[in-house]
Amino acid sequence: MRSLEGRVALVTGGSRGIGRAIAVALGEQGARVVVNYTANEAAANETAAAVAAVGGTAVLKRFDVSVAAEVEAAVKEIVASEGGLHILVNNAGVAVNGLTLTAKDADWKRSLDVNLTGTFNCTRSALRALLKAKDMGRIINITSITAETGSAGQAPYVAAKAAVIGLTKTWAREYASRGITVNAVSPGYIDTDMTNSELPADRRAELIKAIPLGRVGRPEDVAAAVIYLAGPSASYVTGEVLRVNGGLLM
Numbered sequence: 001m002r003s004l005e006g007r008v009a010l011v012t013g014g015s016r017g018i019g020r021a022i023a024v025a026l027g028e029q030g031a032r033v034v035v036n037y038t039a040n041e042a043a044a045n046e047t048a049a050a051v052a053a054v055g056g057t058a059v060l061k062r063f064d065v066s067v068a069a070e071v072e073a074a075v076k077e078i079v080a081s082e083g084g085l086h087i088l089v090n091n092a093g094v095a096v097n098g099l100t101l102t103a104k105d106a107d108w109k110r111s112l113d114v115n116l117t118g119t120f121n122c123t124r125s126a127l128r129a130l131l132k133a134k135d136m137g138r139i140i141n142i143t144s145i146t147a148e149t150g151s152a153g154q155a156p157y158v159a160a161k162a163a164v165i166g167l168t169k170t171w172a173r174e175y176a177s178r179g180i181t182v183n184a185v186s187p188g189y190i191d192t193d194m195t196n197s198e199l200p201a202d203r204r205a206e207l208i209k210a211i212p213l214g215r216v217g218r219p220e221d222v223a224a225a226v227i228y229l230a231g232p233s234a235s236y237v238t239g240e241v242l243r244v245n246g247g248l249l250m
């Protein structure tokens with residue numbers, strides 16, 4: 001018996017990287033997966049194929065998590081077509097890089113809009129359906145190691161990811177009495193488009209030296225933590241931040 005049989009899961013930013021691995025792992029455990037993306041339909045289709053390849057079922061839903069009206073309409077459609085929603089994974093994110101001294105208003109706004117307001121929008125729209133899911137209801141927010149360590153040159157990103165931890169604990173308290181658990185997963189350095197586009201090879205080698213487990217993370221490492229938090233084994237875990245970083249931060 002697969003651990004998430006009969007559940008419906010929405011993964012924001014499921015078209016690539018960590019979100020794709022999460023979608024595949026959820027599908028493998030028997031959940032019906034709604035794969036959200038905003039621009040990259042070809043990649044989203046590849047995710048759906050990868051879910052099918054492990055015996056799961058996926059449908060695609062394009063919307064921009066930062067636009068509340070789009071999120072609200074999409075979640076309504078998902079709940080109507082899938083018959084409910086049990087698991088929300090707030091994974092969609094963008095890296096916004098640059099020193100504060102020269103930061104542009106637009107960079108600050110973009111990071112907060114997607115990384116923070118996007119998480120808020122999706123949760124607010126999903127909550128009614130999650131309340132109906134009762135003790136199967138799960139919210140899992142993807143934060144970042146940088147929320148706890150800081151990261152020079154990433155102020156708007158770090159601000160948003162730190163706030164996501166605050167939201168996680170707040171929602172854990174707000175909905176505990178209704179059986180919904182709310183947790184965050186905090187990845188360290190994971191091999192995806194996001195990181196590959198920003199780190200030169202020499203910096204990457206230096207970083208690997210600093211990671212006690214001696215390698216960068218794989219999207220599947222993060223997905224495994226999500227599967228644990230989404231499943232019945234974690235029913236007494238809420239308000240937690242689960243770090244997946246190879247020991248880079250302990």
Ligand SMILES: NC(=O)c1ccc[n+]([C@@H]2O[C@H](COP(=O)([O-])OP(=O)(O)OC[C@H]3O[C@@H](n4cnc5c(N)ncnc54)[C@H](OP(=O)(O)O)[C@@H]3O)[C@@H](O)[C@H]2O)c1
Pocket residue numbers: 012013014015016017018019036037038039040041043063064065066090091092093094095114118142143144145186187188189190191192193194195
């Ligand atoms: N990679 C790391 O080392 C690392 C470390 C810590 C935390 N994280 C966090 O993990 C999450 C996934 O990161 P990743 O590395 O997998 O990133 P990625 O490879 O760049 O993928 C980002 C995903 O987010 C989607 N997305 C971006 N803006 C969106 C929006 N406005 N609405 C809906 N979807 C949107 C993208 O969709 P399209 O394909 O349509 O563009 C894509 O599916 C992010 O929250 C990130 O901050 C990553």
